[in-house]
Amino acid sequence: MKHVASAASAACLFAGIAQAGGLERARPAEAILFEQGNYVQFSFSQTDADVSGDYPAFVGGGSTGDMSDATRHIGFGLKMAINDRLDFALLMSQPYAADAAYGQGFYEGLTARWNSTAVDAIVKYNMSDRLSVYGGASLLTSSADITIPVALGNIASDPDGPALLGGGPLPGSIVSDYSASSSKETDLGFILGTAYEIPDFAMRVALTYRSEIEHEFDARETYTQLSLPGGVPTFSPVSTTTDTPVIMPQSVTLDFQSGVAPKTLVFGSVKWTEWSKWQVKPGAYESETGGEITSFDNDTFTYQLGVGRQLSDQFSVFARAGYESKKGGESSRLSPTDGYTSIGVGGSYTMGKAKITAGVEHAWLGDAESGTPTDFSDNTATGFGISVGFAF
Structure with a gap:
């Protein structure tokens, strides 16, 4: 049962394949805290989403083309058993990402990138063989850039027309492509959790809280401004750096697993993330x-449920289903889907002290409507992940 429990824990590698709520693409592997003894793990995952929409007739109709590039993520985890009571884990992940690029139609030229790296240091105290508590610090580094074509600004300047990327009406003063590039910022949050286990049944329930982390970006904004001094049109290039605070959301995750029959395990998770507080509002853009x-209007709830089966002393397999409910409302052009349903399968092979886990997952992404309005429907994502772990 130990090997199938490890394979089930490794299923968190594939959390990003379905493009979980907001910008979340990969989840830190906190389950490494529950490995026996000392353990080190390296992981890699890739997601290829096919996301496109149909423009309305009044902006020319046609398709947006695939606006979502493939994303890749690497991860690292080290767990050390300090003594019988105390464990320490060091984790590296790339939890948030966006890679949007529109290549045709009305949105052509709209691009956005979000990059992040998180390093977590967590200490777990085993109060008994069943109850433990853990906590630590999370250091998050993020950066972003975006380009908005002038065509979007022109249509948004009509107070009765669609809004630009969820923003307010544009008064008409931005008359060129707008671009913004942020500084790279590193800020600190914290992690708290507790777990209850019954080892004889491979049963564990763990509750983990991650605090919000606020970045104070310096955003370099560039565009051309139209003014009318004395009624005479004047065009002025603008390049300015403004303060741009962005809150990366807090979350609560409930993970569970339990043996239900010899060599068979059921596992899953429920996660709430407060994406409703996330928005990007550079100073010059807001003033114009x-x-x-x-921004995202609503929080997200993400559900996972799976089953694992040990086939031999070395080989275990698992299957998992995922679901995120639709939030409704207008969708961001940077992430124009709403909820998902997913199915994934994988396996784990143990060779002495080494363990290789791999899996694939396919997701059906929920339909959404962005601000023009442009309808995004029948979109999917497929991904795979692999991890290699060593006990020492």
Whole structure:
């Protein structure tokens, strides 16, 4: 049962394949805290989403083309048993990402990138063989850049027309492509959790809280401004650096697993993430448009449920289903899907002190409507992940 429990824990590698709520693409592997003894793990995953939409007739119709590039993520985990009571884990992950690029139609030229790296240091104290508590610090580094084509600004300047990326009406003063590039910022959050286990049944329930982390970006904004001094049109290039605070959301995750029959395990998770507080609102853009570049209106709930089966002393397999409910409302052009349903399968092979786990997952992404309005429907994502772990 030990090997199938490890394979089930490794299923968190594939959390990003379905493009979980907001910008979340990969989850830190906190389950390494429950490995026996000392353990080190390296992981890699890739997601290839096919996301496109159909423009309305009044902006020319046609398709947006595939606007979502493939994303890749690497991860690292080290767990050390300090003594019988105390464990320490060091984790590296790339939890948030966006890679949007529109290549045709009305949105052509709209691009956005979000990059992040998190390093977590966590200490777990085993109060008994069943109850443990853990906590630590999470150091998050993020950066972003975006380009908004002038065509979007022109249509948004009509107060009765669609809004730009969820922002307010544009008064018409931005008359060239707008671009913003952020500084790279590193800020600190914290992690708290507790777990209850019954080892004889491979049963564990763990509750983990991650705090929000606020970045104070310096955003370099560039565009051309139209003004009318004395009624004479004047075009002025603008390049300015403004303060742009962005809150990366807090979350609560409930993970569970339990043996239900010899060599068979059921596992899953429920996660709440407060994406409703996330928005990107550079200072110059806000003063020109009265709104933010992009935001998410609602929090997300993500559910996973799976089953694992030990086939031999070396080989275990698992299957998993995922679901995220639709939030409704207008979707961001940077992430124009709403909820998902997914199915994934994988396996784990143990060779002495080494363990290789791999899996694939396919997701059906929920339909959404962005601000033009442009309808995004029948979109999917497929991904795979692999991890290699060593006990020492």
